[in-house]
Amino acid sequence: MLRLEGIDVHYGATQVLWSVDMHVAQGEIVAIMGPNGSGKSTVLKAAMGLKAPSGGRVRLDGREMQSAPATERPRHGMAIVLERRRLFPRMSVHENIVLGAYARPARETRGSLDWVLGLLPDLRDHLDATAGKLSGGQQQMVAIARGLMARPRVLLMDEPFLGLSPAMVRTVSAIMRTINDEGVAILFNEQNAKLSFALSHRGYLLESGRVILSGSGQEMLDHPEVKRVYLGVREEAVR
Template identity: 40%
Template sequence: MLEVKDLEVAYGKIKAVKGISFTVEEGEVVTLIGTNGAGKTTTLRTISGLLRPTKGSITFQGRDLTTVAPHEIVPLGIAHSPEGRRIFPRLTVEENLNLGAFSRKDKGIAADLEAAYELFPILRERRSQPAGTFSGGEQQMLAMGRAMMSRPKLLMLDEPSMGLSPLMMKRIMTTVSTLQQQGTTILLVEQNAQAALKRASKGYVLEVGKIVLSGSGKELLESEDVRKAYLGED
């Protein structure tokens, strides 16, 4: 579904991503793990068209995305739930969700809104409430629901559990599994490496802009290097 090949991205003279390559197959959960500054968020922003690569290519279902504008990428089937949620705080929950369908002209929007409410019942209960009054976990649910309103084939989640309580983190990660079961392919950036790898078909470990290790989620969970560096085990 997605192929990133020899991707390089720079901020001025500073290379943030240094020639990485990876693939995401339909139906998979693929995770990128690594410390802050490893290049994970930069990679997602480049796939979304928010940043332009200096070298390499990004191909989605056979189409080169390297020069495609962000607003044209969403209708192709890629949705991005960004780090920090980035909801619209003064708009209501339902207004935020409907903004996720901005590129659609089909008649299925109402049904997808109902599906978002089924996935996150709290959003239905507070559909008329300003989104800025939500807790961090509730805002994350809203951000994910908004991304799903574009009916994506590939959903990119950037640090969905950041700043959440352990209970809310577990709920968000369970939702990741639910979305995969419903047929959504997911590219997940997550600092909670253990939670991400437990759900991942495969994973890639990034360090200072380079992929240093890859394998199935199970293989990386069992890797001594990963356990020491990211799982806090000696």
């Protein structure tokens, strides 16, 4: 469904992604895991058109996306939930959510909103609230709802668990599974290896802008290097 082929990205003279190959098949949850500065967010920005690659190709359902600006990609079936939510804090929850439907025909907004609130029913009681007055977890649900209003086939999620309590992490994880059960593929990034790969069908490990490992979620969790470096399992235990 979504395929990144040989993606290079530069910020000025500094290269931050090197020949990154990734794909998301229909119905998958795919995790990008790696330390800070590894390029995880840049992968999502390149996929969405928020950062133009300096090399490589982005395809959606086989269609070249390079010439499509970020504002047009929701029309083709992509949406993104940005890091730190990026809501309009003085606008209402309802106003923030329906902004996500700008790429859809106006006649579909009501039906899309009903679908989104069916997935995120806790938001029904907060539609008239000012978005900036919500808790961090509630704001994250508003950001997810806004992304879903585009009725995407692929939802990109940049650090969806950042700054959330453990209880809210579990809630957002459950929401992601529910979204996926509705047929929406998800590509997300995260620094917590156990959380990432337990939630995902497949995963990629990114270091210094390069994919160094990929496999099913369970294969990633079982890999000796992931266990040693990211799960804190001692070498003799890995053996």
